[in-house]
Amino acid sequence: MQDTAFSLADKRVIVTGAGQGIGRAIATAIVQLGGKVVAVDLNAESLEALQDELGTGRCAVLAGSVSDPAVAGRAVEIGVAAFGGVNGLVNNAGVTRTAMIEKMSLDAWQQxxxxxxxxxxxxxxxxxxxxxxRTKAGEKVSGSIVNISSDAGRRGTIGQINYGAAKAGVLGLTMCAAREWAKYDIRVNTIGFGVVETPMTETIRGEKFRDTYLQQIPLGRWGEAEEVARPVCFLLSDAAAYVTGQHLSVNGGYTIGL
Structure with missing residues (x-):
């Protein structure tokens, strides 16, 4: 008998930062597992290319900044219009503004x-x-939210105090929302990535830092976007129905501990 718990056939998921890298890989994996996505990104052209690849019946798109509260509301509206509702979210969008603490501008911090x-x-x-x-209207609904954090939010980083602080804050979002919404069957978890081969990690993977980082990764290699997307899909699926408020590290063993 085939186990359908890992299927995403009934999942309609908003994915932010879906235009490239990990976000694109996550959106693609969701559709491959039977789900539907509302893909959000700043880059309208990359969203159009993703929609062409996945199909308009499986992928709705929204160009905009996640830092605008109105975009979040619009993403849900689009999901309702396109798919009849939304029951999943992957908070993946990200930027970096690198500087040492004493040199970091307030604008770089705030962005x-x-x-x-x-x-x-x-x-x-x-x-x-x-x-x-929907719950208060009498529907029986459930939901799964996956917040993307980082090793920087768990063990710190050099030259990115803004990023480390934000990613640590994401852990707090997860724990608070998981406690508040568990009674409504809304699960909230975090995945913390290590160094994944995307444009955002080009500096770390460059010649200056490459060996230093690789020596600290027991698996001895960088992550690939397609493989780190799979644990996200697990947490979205019914296979993780009893998992909430947890922080899963997907980093090749870069952090190991209880």
Missing amino acids: VIDVHLSGSFYFLQSLGRHLLE
Whole structure:
């Protein structure tokens, strides 16, 4: 008998930062497992290319910044119009603005906080409101939210205090929302990525830092976008129906501990 718990056939998921890299891989994996996605990204052209690849019946798109609260609400509206509702979210969108602490501008600090922390809150809140409204209207609904964090939020980083602080804050979002919404069958978890081969990690993977980082990864290699997308799909699926408030590290063993 085939186990359908890992299927995403009944999942309609908003994915932020879906235009490239990990976000694109996550959106693609969701559709391959039978789900539907509302893909959000700043780059309208990349979204159009993704929609052409996945099909309009499986992928709706929205170009905009996650730092704008109105975009979060619009994403839910698009999901309702296109698919009849939304019951999943992956808060993946991200930016980096690198500088040592004493040299970091307030603008660089705020940009990263706005995207990673505030943006994640806006989308989490919007989906939560949508699911709670349906529950109070008498529907039996469930939901799964996956917030993307980073090793930087668990063990710190050099030259990115804004990013590390934001990603640590995402862990707090997860724990608070998981406690508040468990009674409504809304699960909230975090996945923390290590170094994945995407444009955002080009500097770390470059000649200057490559060996230093690789020596700390027991698996001895960088992650690939397609393989790190799979644990996200697990948490979205019914196979993770009893998992909430957890932080899963997907980093080749870069962090190991209880």
